[in-house]
Amino acid sequence: MSAESTLPLHRQLGLTNDEFAHIPTLIGRAPSDPELVMFSLMWSEHCSYKHSRPLLKRFPVTGKGVLQGPGENAGAVDVGDGWAICLKIESHNHPSAVEPFEGAATGVGGIVRDILAMGSRPIALLNSLRFGELTSRRSRHLFSRAVAGIGHYGNCIGVPTVGGEVMFDARYEDSCLVNAMCVGVVRADRMLRAAAKGVGNPLVLIGNRTGRDGIGGASVLASAELSDDDADKRPSVQVGDPFTERKLIDCCLDLADADLLVSLQDLGAAGLTSAASEMAAKGGLGLDIELDRVPLREADMAPAEILVSESQERMLAVVASADLDEVIARCRRWDLDATAIGVVTDGGRFVARCRGEIVVDLPASALTDDAPTYAVPIAPALAPTPLDLADVPEPADLAAAWRGLLGRPSIASKRWVWQQYDHLVGAGTIRRPGGDAAVVRIPETPRALALTTDSAEMHCELDPRGGGRATVFEAARNLACVGARPLAASDCLNFPNPEKGSTGWRLQQVIEGMSEALEALKVPVVSGNVSLYNESPERMIYPTPVVGMVGLLERAEASVGQAFRTAGDLVLIAGGGAPRLDASAYLGRADGAPAMPDVAAEVALIDFLIGAAEAGLLESAHDVSAGGIAVTLAESALAADIGVSVALTQGRRADEDLFGEGGGRVVVTCRPDAEAALMSRAGGVPLARVGTVGGARVEVQLGATHVHLELGDARVAYESAIPEALGR
Amino acid sequence: MVAVVRFPGTLDHDSAARAARAAGSEATYAWYADSELPAGTRAVVLPGGFSYGDHLRPGAIASRAPIMAAVRRHAEAGGLVLGICNGFQVLCEAGLLPGALRPNASLSFVCRQAELEVADTETPFTRKAPATLSIPIKNHDGAWFGDPATARIVLRYKGENPLGAVDAVAGVANAAGNVMGLMPHPEEACDPLLGSTDGLALFRALAAA
Numbered sequence: 001m002s003a004e005s006t007l008p009l010h011r012q013l014g015l016t017n018d019e020f021a022h023i024p025t026l027i028g029r030a031p032s033d034p035e036l037v038m039f040s041l042m043w044s045e046h047c048s049y050k051h052s053r054p055l056l057k058r059f060p061v062t063g064k065g066v067l068q069g070p071g072e073n074a075g076a077v078d079v080g081d082g083w084a085i086c087l088k089i090e091s092h093n094h095p096s097a098v099e100p101f102e103g104a105a106t107g108v109g110g111i112v113r114d115i116l117a118m119g120s121r122p123i124a125l126l127n128s129l130r131f132g133e134l135t136s137r138r139s140r141h142l143f144s145r146a147v148a149g150i151g152h153y154g155n156c157i158g159v160p161t162v163g164g165e166v167m168f169d170a171r172y173e174d175s176c177l178v179n180a181m182c183v184g185v186v187r188a189d190r191m192l193r194a195a196a197k198g199v200g201n202p203l204v205l206i207g208n209r210t211g212r213d214g215i216g217g218a219s220v221l222a223s224a225e226l227s228d229d230d231a232d233k234r235p236s237v238q239v240g241d242p243f244t245e246r247k248l249i250d251c252c253l254d255l256a257d258a259d260l261l262v263s264l265q266d267l268g269a270a271g272l273t274s275a276a277s278e279m280a281a282k283g284g285l286g287l288d289i290e291l292d293r294v295p296l297r298e299a300d301m302a303p304a305e306i307l308v309s310e311s312q313e314r315m316l317a318v319v320a321s322a323d324l325d326e327v328i329a330r331c332r333r334w335d336l337d338a339t340a341i342g343v344v345t346d347g348g349r350f351v352a353r354c355r356g357e358i359v360v361d362l363p364a365s366a367l368t369d370d371a372p373t374y375a376v377p378i379a380p381a382l383a384p385t386p387l388d389l390a391d392v393p394e395p396a397d398l399a400a401a402w403r404g405l406l407g408r409p410s411i412a413s414k415r416w417v418w419q420q421y422d423h424l425v426g427a428g429t430i431r432r433p434g435g436d437a438a439v440v441r442i443p444e445t446p447r448a449l450a451l452t453t454d455s456a457e458m459h460c461e462l463d464p465r466g467g468g469r470a471t472v473f474e475a476a477r478n479l480a481c482v483g484a485r486p487l488a489a490s491d492c493l494n495f496p497n498p499e500k501g502s503t504g505w506r507l508q509q510v511i512e513g514m515s516e517a518l519e520a521l522k523v524p525v526v527s528g529n530v531s532l533y534n535e536s537p538e539r540m541i542y543p544t545p546v547v548g549m550v551g552l553l554e555r556a557e558a559s560v561g562q563a564f565r566t567a568g569d570l571v572l573i574a575g576g577g578a579p580r581l582d583a584s585a586y587l588g589r590a591d592g593a594p595a596m597p598d599v600a601a602e603v604a605l606i607d608f609l610i611g612a613a614e615a616g617l618l619e620s621a622h623d624v625s626a627g628g629i630a631v632t633l634a635e636s637a638l639a640a641d642i643g644v645s646v647a648l649t650q651g652r653r654a655d656e657d658l659f660g661e662g663g664g665r666v667v668v669t670c671r672p673d674a675e676a677a678l679m680s681r682a683g684g685v686p687l688a689r690v691g692t693v694g695g696a697r698v699e700v701q702l703g704a705t706h707v708h709l710e711l712g713d714a715r716v717a718y719e720s721a722i723p724e725a726l727g728r
Numbered sequence: 729m730v731a732v733v734r735f736p737g738t739l740d741h742d743s744a745a746r747a748a749r750a751a752g753s754e755a756t757y758a759w760y761a762d763s764e765l766p767a768g769t770r771a772v773v774l775p776g777g778f779s780y781g782d783h784l785r786p787g788a789i790a791s792r793a794p795i796m797a798a799v800r801r802h803a804e805a806g807g808l809v810l811g812i813c814n815g816f817q818v819l820c821e822a823g824l825l826p827g828a829l830r831p832n833a834s835l836s837f838v839c840r841q842a843e844l845e846v847a848d849t850e851t852p853f854t855r856k857a858p859a860t861l862s863i864p865i866k867n868h869d870g871a872w873f874g875d876p877a878t879a880r881i882v883l884r885y886k887g888e889n890p891l892g893a894v895d896a897v898a899g900v901a902n903a904a905g906n907v908m909g910l911m912p913h914p915e916e917a918c919d920p921l922l923g924s925t926d927g928l929a930l931f932r933a934l935a936a937a
Contacts, residue, residue: 151837156782158739158778241781243736243778243781243782243783246781334736419838420836422839424864425739425740427740427743427915556921557921
C-alpha cells in the first residue's frame with residue numbers, strides 16, 4: 001500500500017479524478033472525509049454497476065407473475081394460491097480468492113439476507129463454482145476451502161444447499177468464481193420492501209455488533225483486478241457467524257409474521273451507508289442516524305468506519321414508533337441486539353451525527369441514483385472458425401477416452417462436494433443434488449420448485465451471443481428434464497475487465513443472446529449481479545454468465561429423475577442438432593465455432609419435455625451436455641445401477657458422435673407401452689428410439705463400431721476422480 | 729402431545745413436529761429458556777440443528793439450558809425422550825445417554841442416505857419398527873464413542889460405517905429404554921416423496937406414549 005499513500009485520498013479510495021470533481025456539483029460543496037469514503041464505495045462497480053448498467057437494460061424483466069423485478073434485494077414471482085418465491089444469485093468471487101473459507105461462507109450469508117429482506121423464508125441454496133485445474137495446489141486449496149465454507153455456513157443456518165455446478169479450467173486459476181443463489185417463499189401480500197416509509201418512524205439496527213471487518217470490501221476487493229499484494233487485502237474479507245444468521249432469520253420472520261416491520265434491508269457491501277441510502281432513496285425520504293448509538297465491537301471506531309463497515313449478520317428495519325418496544329423485546333427473545341439508531345425524515349437527506357456534530361449530510365440519491373455510468377468499449381472479437389477434425393487426434397481406444405472423460409473433474413461426480421452440504425434440512429428436498437435440477441417442495445402447497453444454475457462459458461468466449469442463448473437454454477432444459485416449467489431467472493455476469501479488449505463487446509453480446517432466449521421462453525430476469533475485473537496480468541476468465549433459473553411443477557409427485565428406472569424401458573433421444581466437438585468438454589478448450597442455438601427448436605423441446613412429464617409418460621430424462629451422449633447415458637445408468645444398450649447413427653467420426661455437444665438433445669426413457677403416446681406428442685421435435693435399458697454395461701453401437709463400459713469401471717472413474725485429485 | 733424443544737440454533741423443529749403429526753400425535757414446541765414442558769406433554773423430541781452454533785462442543789451449552797431440568801424430570805418419570813442428531817449430542821452431554829459424539833472420521837460434514845439395522849427390538853421406540861431402516865444422516869460430529877458392552881445399542885449402520893462410530897453404532901438408549909438418541913434424521917424419512925417413510929416408526933412410538 002505504500003506506493004498508493006502518495007496518491008490523493010479519493011484516488012486511494014478508488015474514485016477517478018472526474019468522479020471526484022463531480023461530487024461538488026451534486027452536493028454543492030466539497031465532501032467531508034466520511035462522505036468521500038461513502039461515495040467511493042457507493043460509486044464502486046460492485047455497488048453501482050457503473051460499467052454494466054446501460055447494457056443490463058436489455059434483459060426482459062416483466063411478465064406474467066412478476067411481483068418484483070430487478071432493483072430490490074431480490075426478485076419475486078407468483079407461484080399460485082397466494083404464495084410468492086423470491087430469488088437472487090450473487091458473486092463473492094474476489095473475497096473467496098483472498099480467503100476461500102470465509103469468502104464463500106459470507107457469500108452464502110449475504111444472499112440469504114437478501115432473501116430474508118423480502119420477508120421471505122429461505123428454502124434453498126445453490127452455488128456455481130469455477131476454479132483452476134485440480135493439478136494446481138492453489139486451486140485445490142481454494143476449491144476445498146470454499147466448499148468447506150459454503151457447507152459450514154449453509155449447514156449451520158438450516159437452509160438446504162440443493163444444487164449448483166463446479167467446473168475446473170486453467171482460465172480460473174487466478175480468479176476463481178464463487179456465486180451463491182438463494183430462493184425463499186413468502187405470502188405474496190406479506191412481502192416486504194426496502195423503501196423507507198413514515199416520517200418519524202425509528203430505524204432499528206438488528207443483529208451483530210459493528211466492527212472493523214470488511215471495511216472497503218466493495219471497492220478494494222470487488223472492483224479491481226487482484227495482484228500479488230493480495231495479502232494486504234485480507235483484512236477486507238468479512239468473517240461469518242452462521243449462528244447469529246440463524247437467529248436473524250428466526251427473528252426477522254417472527255417480526256414479519258407479527259406485522260411489526262414497515263421495511264427491511266440487509267447490510268451488505270458498503271454496510272450501513274448502502275443499506276440506509278437505498279432505503280431512503282427508494283422511499284423518497286431521508287434518514288437521520290446517530291452513529292453513537294450503533295453498537296460497536298471496538299469503541300474507538302471513526303464515523304467513516306462505522307458507516308462502511310461490512311460486519312456480517314446485520315439487518316436494518318423501519319418500524320412504527322408505537323411498535324419499537326415490542327420489536328426490541330422480540331429481538332431480545334431471539335438473543336439479538338436491536339437498537340434504534342435513527343429516524344426517517346422528509347427532505348431526502350442522509351444525515352449522520354457523531355457526538356452531537358453532523359459528519360454526513362448528503363442527498364441520499366446522490367449516493368445511489370446519481371452514480372456515474374460509463375459506456376464500455378464495444379470492440380468485436382474475430383468470428384470463430386469451425387474446428388477442423390483433422391486437428392483433433394482420434395483416440396485409439398474409445399472406451400478409454402470415455403472412461404477418461406467420466407474421470408475428468410469437471411464432468412465427474414460432485415458427490416465429494418454435495419455430501420458436505422446439508423441438502424435435506426427442512427424435509428422438502430424431493431430431488432437431491434447430482435441431477436439436472438434439484439426439486440424442492442413449496443411448503444403448504446401441492447407444488448414444487450425446480451432449481452438449477454448453468455453457464456456455457458467456452459461457448460461465450462468464442463461466440464458470446466450464441467453462448468448467451470446456450471446458457472439460458474441449458475438451464476431451461478435442465479428444469480424441463482425434471483418436468484418443471486421455467487418461471488424466472490436471476491443472473492450473475494462474471495466477466496474480465498470490461499474496459500479492455502473485446503470484453504465489453506462480449507458482455508453486450510452475451511446479454512443479447514441471453515435476452516433472445518429468455519424472451520422466447522417468456523422467462524423474465526427478476527434479479528441479478530455483475531462481477532467484473534475477474535482477471536490477473538496473466539489470465540482472463542472465460543465470460544461466465546451464470547444463470548440461476550427456477551421452474552414450477554404443479555404436482556410435486558410428477559417430477560422426473562435422471563436415473564434409469566426399469567430394465568426393458570425404451571431409450572429415446574429427443575431434440576435434434578448434430579453433435580460437434582467445437583468448445584466441447586472433450587476438446588477441453590475454447591476452440592472452434594459452436595452452433596448458434598436454434599431458438600424455436602429449443603423452446604419446442606422444452607415444451608415437449610414438460611408436457612410428457614405432466615402426462616406421466618417419462619421414466620427418466622437427462623440433458624446431453626458436457627461429455628456428450630456417452631456421458632449422459634453413463635450418468636443415468638450409474639444413478640440407477642442399471643445398464644443400457646443403444647445404437648446411434650454414425651456421423652463424421654465416432655468420438656464426435658459419442659462426446660460431441662450442442663443442438664439441444666435429451667435422453668429420455670419410457671415404458672414400452674408409453675412409446676406410442678410419447679411419439680404422438682412429439683410434433684416437430686425430433687424423437688427417435690435408440691435402445692433399451694438393462695444389463696450391467698453402458699454400450700453403444702455406432703455402425704460396425706461397438707463401445708462399452710462395465711458399470712463398475714465407469715463408477716470407479718466417475719466417483720473417485722475428485723477425491724483422488726484432492727488426495728483424499 | 730409431543731413437545732419439540734427449541735434451542736437457539738435448532739433447525740429441524742418444524743420437520744420433527746410435522747413428522748409427529750404425520751404419525752398421529754399432536755405436536756407443540758418447548759422453549760429452551762422455560763423451566764417446564766408444555767402442559768399435556770407425553771413425549772419429548774430434541775431435534776437436530778446447531779444449538780448455540782456448536783460453540784464449545786455440539787450440545788454442550790444446550791444441555792445446560794433451563795428446559796433440560798424439565799426434560800430430565802420427564803425422563804426420570806419414565807416419559808419418552810427422543811434425541812435426533814444435535815438432540816442426541818445434547819442428551820449425551822446431559823448424561824441422559826451413554827457415550828459421546830466425536831467428529832466424523834472424514835473430519836467433514838456428511839449428508840447421505842444411511843441403511844440401518846435395529847439391534848434392540850425391546851425399546852418402546854423399536855418394538856414395532858421394521859428390522860431395517862433407510863434414513864438420511866447429516867452431521868459433522870456423529871461418530872458415537874462409548875462402551876458397546878455396557879451401552880444399550882438400538883441402531884447400527886448396515887454394511888459400511890459411514891461416520892466411523894465405535895461398533896457402527898447409529899443410536900443408543902438408556903438402560904430403561906425410554907430415552908433414545910440417534911444420529912440419522914427420521915423426520916427426513918416420513919414422506920414417500922422424500923424417498924423413505926421408515927422414520928415414521930419412531931414417531932409412531934412417540935404418538936403411542
